[in-house]
Amino acid sequence: LLSLCQKGFRQFLSQKGVLLLFESESSTYTYLLADTNTKEAVIIDPVLETIDRDLKLIKELGLSLTVAVNTHCHADHITSTGLMKQRVAGLKSAISKFSGATADIHLTEGDNIPFGRHSLTVKETPGHTDGCITLVTGDQSMAFTGDALLIRGCGRTDFQQGCAKKLYHSVHEKIFTLPDECLIYPAHDYLGQTVSTVGEERKYNPRLTKSMEEFVEIMNNLNLPKPKKIGMKDSVQSHSAQCKLARQKLSSLQHGNCLNASRN
């Protein structure tokens, strides 16, 4: 089975089954994954600003978008999931049960998101937020880590339900236990890097190669300002993948002008 999956995914890659798209204001990566035979597709972390680009591409590629999934409640950009549901018949939104957000599908550990012959498996990786998930392909060749693990970095842990200890355990137990060659596709990058591997991050991540105590010390002393979109309440954010808990916690925040994760 593994061999079959690997073969499937190689064909998949070479036929452009995985597409990386970038939104520059929030330095967000959106991923479009498709079964190149059945044309069923899943989109990960779509951004409001780029909804027209994304839907145009999906149409041109003849894909049938079945699920739009957010790896977590994003504080640094507004998801396009809600608006996408209005524009794509039958599209379902998905997010972690522990995000506190409304969605058609509430995901928990081990859940599968199928698209044609392929699927993504949910791993709960809290720490940046309680509802952070990592999505792993069936052959463990690719992991979409959201803000849990970034290339040579990680998401911050000082707002929403952030907890450095939780994040450390999530990454070490759920991501660093994947095969060394598993590709890491994060939700953001601020240096123009697009992909890493489990092996590289296990070896070179400047934070997560430290002991848990050192990691907590680093994360508690980042002194970053708040993300600028964290307090926004517009109709789109309210529509679907809305962060109730985050909004409650942050209702007293007046402003902020920053990124969701530090740059080193």
Next chain:
Amino acid sequence: LLSLCQKGFRQFLSQKGVLLLFESESSTYTYLLADTNTKEAVIIDPVLETIDRDLKLIKELGLSLTVAVNTHCHADHITSTGLMKQRVAGLKSAISKFSGATADIHLTEGDNIPFGRHSLTVKETPGHTDGCITLVTGDQSMAFTGDALLIRGCGRTDFQQGCAKKLYHSVHEKIFTLPDECLIYPAHDYLGQTVSTVGEERKYNPRLTKSMEEFVEIMNNLNLPKPKKIGMKDSVQSHSAQCKLARQKLSSLQHGNCLNASRN
């Protein structure tokens, strides 16, 4: 042999043999290609601003960088090829013979740039500049098109040795004759798109699906300002992949503030 190459490249892709890197000021993509067994590597279109990031990554991945190649003389950014040669022992620079630029290797049609078991084949694709080349992998699964073909666009033809007719023929004869599933990796993108295919561009490129006459009409009426870095003469640009012809032609230009290719 083809089958062997394809197998090689699939392994190559899945083991991160091709790495896409982004420089945001000039929206440039830099590509790092490596044989994951022998560790020999080639870099395509490296940018001065990101030389430290690129060399750090090459070191971390344990790669031996043998050739730094420019797809053409870039008017919108300064190549890091010259400085890279100073910092990487044995590194050779390469560019088209028709670029008018100095380099260790002057490339012409059909030349090969080997790296381990793999190689890139040179296709001359003039039109944006006289010295534009497209680099194609041995199995024709990937083409690095520089500014000749962009995703749903192409390089402008109104400065340097630009010629819309030449560009039309280059794309139709040298790129659109590649297999439909061949991945297109351009030198730039301004909408956050990262990869296309020959099939897609043959079908959806808004300019190159037109007749040659219509294409020339479109290209002659873009009315774009000049790229801001086109007149720069610093020690790095002078060192290696320097555009003599372009500099002669453009010595009278005082300024400019633009991109190398239009955004639609």
